[in-house]
Amino acid sequence: MGVISQGGSLNTAALTVPDLYVQILTPASTSLSGASTNIIGVVGTATWGPVNTPVVFGTSQERIEAFGPMQTTAFDLATPVSAAIVQGASDFVGVRVTDGTDVAASCAMLYDSTSATYPVLLSAKYSGTAGNTITADLTTGSAPGTWKLVFQMPNALPEAFDNLSASDGNASFWSDLISAVNSGQSSARGASALVVASAGTNSGAAPSAVSSQTFASGEDGNSGVTAQSLLGSDGTTRTGMYALRGQSCSIGVLSGVTDSSTWTAQISFGLAEGLYMITSGPSGESIADAVSNRVTAAVDSYALKVMLGDWLYWYDSENSLTRLVAPHGFVAGCLAMLSPELPSLNKQLYGIVGSQKAGLVSDGQTMTYSSAELTSLFENGLDVICNPAPGGAYWCVRGGFNVSSNPEIDGDEYTRVTNFIAETISNGMGIYIGLAMSPTLFSNVEATLTGFLSDLQSRGIIGTTTGSTAYSVTCSSTNNPQSRTALGYLQADISITYFGVNRKFIVNINGGADVTVSSQ
Incomplete structure (x- = not known):
């Protein structure tokens, strides 16, 4: 009777017994499953729930069960989550922090x-x-x-x-x-x-x-919480922001944190974990102060998005009052609902009833930002939520920028697509570790990466204006000489063309009684 075995478990060069040997083979190459781009990690204070422990939830009811009712305190976890839910977001990882006096x-x-x-x-x-x-x-x-x-x-x-x-x-x-x-x-x-x-x-x-x-005598331990509490510490026991490590979040928010001294740490964490960190200036921040804070912080990275501290009026249905809240929850929710190649620019935001600049909609105020003010913000890598939008009379993120000074990578879309591709490859390509370096391995690696990128182009996540192939993958003896493979190194080189974003739409009109129009 024949011998059945799994492929790779039988040394076919050392068989001695005449027989039938059947090997069950698995596909040599694998398909990559895209990483999630809609999970928002939020760090803040709460009245219930484990401390410095990531908790997954998706709805307001689940959030209340996990962390208790919404509070009107500065670092309340529920506030940006609720603003994001209004935009359609439904996948969160929350981390509660305290000052250590909680009971x-x-x-x-x-x-x-x-x-x-x-x-x-x-x-x-x-x-x-x-x-x-x-x-x-x-x-x-x-x-x-x-x-x-x-x-x-x-x-x-x-x-x-x-x-x-x-x-x-x-x-x-x-x-x-x-x-x-x-x-x-x-x-x-x-x-x-x-x-x-x-x-x-x-x-x-x-x-x-x-x-x-x-029950009685329970205490939140929130009175002594600071921005540094939400940043937390890394190491064997992770606290605050660092408790989000390995949670597959694509967007990060430290609720209520407006301290520019935290930006460097947020960027470092965002780059390491593939998170797009969203933050904001303090309430009532002027453009001049925002630019000054940006210069003083000396940050320049695609991993951080900084919103001007023009806080927004929003109706808190849990507490039945209109509150002034930081904009980062609205931005995080907007981005979570977009495909990664799209920036937050010009996308309608919901639930906003006014801003510090514009005032309350119910008051009939219509103040907005001039082109000069927007130029000052965008040239310094800052963004703002305002009304009207380029597309009409609605609230939107006006620029869609991160704080990078490089115009090639200063858009939301660069951060999101880059993190998405990197995370997907990181999650799926480890299957090839431990295999013999051979033409077959080179071919399988190329096939896996090419298949993934081809799928991205067919879905409109990457591409060119002409429709030509938007990627190239090289994994062969060309870029893997024997001197390197002998040491255990395998290298795959990928080049990808991202879509540009229509930010300045120019329409030329040539009109007049003497203009002749020829029909095609």
Whole structure:
């Protein structure tokens, strides 16, 4: 009977037994799956959730469940997320930061004020004031002679731990209750997502009914948070912005951070992780101050987009008030909804009801930026949201620029397409590591890269104005001499033509009674 094996697992040059050998081969080349370009990483403060831990969410409800309700504080994580969601964004990674003084809310069940004892201490799973809204009920269980513990919290599903028996004594009951909360009762009723239980000082207390006992003393730890807190630190334990490492984000926002001294660190992180960092100047910033900050910061990179501190009026439906907020959430949401070859320039933004420059729309003010003011901004790598747009009377990002001084790479589109291609290749080409360097390997590498770039051109992400091939790939003995391959080096050289962006549209009109028009 024949021998069946996987390709590469059988040394076909050392066979001794006459037989049929069947090898199952996998395709020699692979197809590259494009990296995501719509994931926004946001760092900020919150009233609930793990600290310095990336959390994935996609909707406002999921954000509330993960980080609690929106706050009107300076570094609130929810604010730029909500502005981005209005633009259509639906893929986020959030990181909560604190100043280290955050405290989890708690309650001592059946607290005896005379002896200052209690059988169980219930603590919110996470620190923050949102934990102060948790309530605990201990009521009659479904089975005779048992108890049921119920936790409730606004915007979270109620949790019930039923049929807790006291038949084996009070100490056993409280031990079982703690185990149920921390470890769950079954595959259907897992551990609590809201509360952690620990033993108190009086396990001999008899269980009795508890009605809506509210947790208390939770603290957010937000009062001492600064821009540096959101930057965080790198290393074995990552905090702040650095907690976004390896999360496949393509856009990064440090909520409320307007300090230009952070720009260099943001650029370094953006270049290392393939993130387009979006930031803003302080509220009410003048153009002169913005230019001065840009010069003082001495930054020049395609990895950072700096918005003028002309903050925007936006209606916060969670808190039922119109707020003045930084523009970076709107920009991040806009970019997340665009194909990478498109800049934010002239794309309509939603939810804006005014700006510091223009005033509130409801007030009827129509102040906008002059060509001279826009020139001053754009020549210094700064951008702004304003109304009207080149396409009509709507709010838009007016320039679509990053802070690079190189006109070949100073557009949103360069950053986004470059990061997209680099991330895709990084994610998929590692399959060729460990293979023998041969003409077959060269051919397979070229085929994989060519196939990916061909697909990009067919989808309109890269291309030329004439429709000619917009890329070339070389991976052969031409650029891989034996002196290099003998040392284990393999090199593929790629050249790609990106689409230009129509930023200055010139229409020449030749009209007059003496003009003759010939029809084709």
